[in-house]
């Protein structure tokens with residue numbers, strides 16, 4: 001009964017057409033057969049090892065484990081002997097029950113995309129002006145040219161640096177990858193190095209830079225550190241979650257003059273570290289300001305502002321993002337003082353506006369112009385692909401193979417909507433696609449021996465591993481990074497050529513940030529958004545924000561499988577495979593799907609991972625995207641659940657998601673029920 005049920009789950013889970021039903025199936029299982037099933041699923045490992053720490057190059061090791069796993073003895077080296085035998089028996093018994101989903105039957109029709117042709121907003125990035133035109137310290141200029149190897153200013157730098165050098169507050173918006181870090185970093189360093197009384201380390205923070213994620217904190221620290229090369233007496237430092245508080249306290253005690261931090265960790269220190277103070281803090285910079293609100297950090301930002309104000313009232317404040325959404329206006333109100341608003345896309349308008357004028361505009365509908373129409377990098381090609389639920393996995397795999405194996409030289413980031421999804425897909429793709437099956441390759445295979453390198457990054461990983469992965473992907477020229485939105489903001493990962501969004505993002509602003517990880521600073525790049533047929537409306541939603549996407553046909557992507565003979569169905573000799581015969585493409589897709597299913601069924605651990613990765617998780621943000629991927633005729637913007645911060649606080653600041661309209665559809669009662677449970681955190 002258990003085995004039969006498991007194969008049923010698989011069938012349902014992969015059939016996103018009925019993903020909602022599968023979730024109910026899972027719920028049903030957990031309630032009706034909970035005891036028996038729970039006992040069976042209880043692994044000695046506990047939960048899927050999200051917080052494990054394999055070497056970064058784990059793919060190599062894992063790839064070789066594939067053969068072992070396929071024989072039914074998955075990573076059980078550490079299991080007690082009896083358990084090991086039991087598990088092997090389980091997996092052997094389960095094989096006859098595995099049914100490959102009929103991938104190409106009963107799928108919803110793929111609707112024609114009704115796309116309004118829109119004129120995308122584009123910003124020119126570079127100016128012909130050099131940094132030497134600014135009144136900067138000569139050592140700072142030479143650092144910019146020799147260490148950073150930068151000659152001319154970008155538009156946002158040209159507009160922002162003089163404003164900040166005058167000591168004014170600013171609200172800065174310019175497209176992703178346009179050089180905002182230096183736009184605030186250069187004037188900050190210029191002003192601190194030129195202070196009448198030379199800064200001493202023990203003075204404590206003169207500047208505070210708040211960023212939403214740990215990786216961005218590390219990256220911003222790195223840039224500031226480079227700028228400070230000639231000014232060694234100014235000490236930068238990072239505080240972020242995941243690091244040891246004790247060592248951070250020690251560094252604070254020694255003194256940090258430019259403090260880069262994630263909001264949560266800074267609040268921890270404000271509450272518990274005696275030596276932290278802001279007596280001399282003259283700068284507050286909030287990078288990715290809208291994201292900081294999205295993550296529910298608004299309360300933290302208030303605590304930080306109060307702490308700053310309590311010790312020193314006057315300060316220069318800067319808010320920056322590629323998408324300054326409505327919520328930021330509120331943050332600007334409480335943190336900025338008579339700010340200059342700099343919006344680079346506003347070429348037809350005056351780009352520098354006095355705050356008074358900007359405020360007036362903010363209350364008029366036309367203010368939405370620069371708030372809601374987002375600039376897209378000029379050399380970025382954006383694509384969308386409609387894929388019925390059952391075919392999503394094989395199509396994603398075919399796309400990865402095409403780009404990273406057959407075309408080679410691609411560096412790809414794939415966004416998923418939850419940590420569990422990242423873990424599950426990482427394990428699955430690594431084991432099924434990444435060389436694990438090389439032994440099955442026919443001798444004269446058309447497949448090259450290119451090895452696929454998978455990495456993953458999400459918030460449930462240990463900080464040490466997160467940093468290692470980030471650094472490895474940063475330096476590599478190729479590879480595939482599977483991640484959550486933890487990598488969507490601000491990260492400057494060179495040479496990324498493809499961004500894939502396997503789940504639609506929670507808002508158009510998030511779409512912009514995700515695709516902004518490629519085509520940076522004038523480079524070329526591509527992005528692919530994978531949608532379910534029921535999500536076709538998402539294309540119009542993007543168009544309403546002046547974002548154009550072209551369609552890639554799923555069939556074309558699947559035909560890449562013809563290049564990989566590992567997925568060839570054994571045929572009678574007379575019948576040769578010919579070109580892109582649709583029937584053979586389908587067969588190969590089914591073979592690949594079967595390999596995925598076999599892998600998942602190879603042990604109870606993998607089954608459990610699959611359940612975790614494919615069913616609703618407790619994270620409302622993940623659930624939003626999963627709900628969208630169900631084929632339930634849910635209008636796209638059906639996002640009434642407020643994301644919660646990691647500490648479980650309700651995020652009232654996320655206007656981006658609450659703005660969507662709720663239009664009840666046929667399955668509204670089911671969804672309502674689920675959403676209510678999710679928003680109560682009982683997911």
Ligand SMILES: Nc1ncnc2c1ncn2[C@@H]1O[C@H](COP(=O)(O)OP(=O)(O)OP(=O)(O)O)[C@@H](O)[C@H]1O
Nearest residue numbers: 150152153154176177178179180181322490492521
């Ligand atoms: N003037 C310049 N000339 C050439 N390259 C530059 C210049 N200024 C910055 N860069 C480079 O451009 C890249 C992107 O810069 P940065 O990360 O600051 O962009 P951003 O606007 O903050 O992007 P996002 O909105 O995604 O955070 C970095 O690699 C940076 O070194």
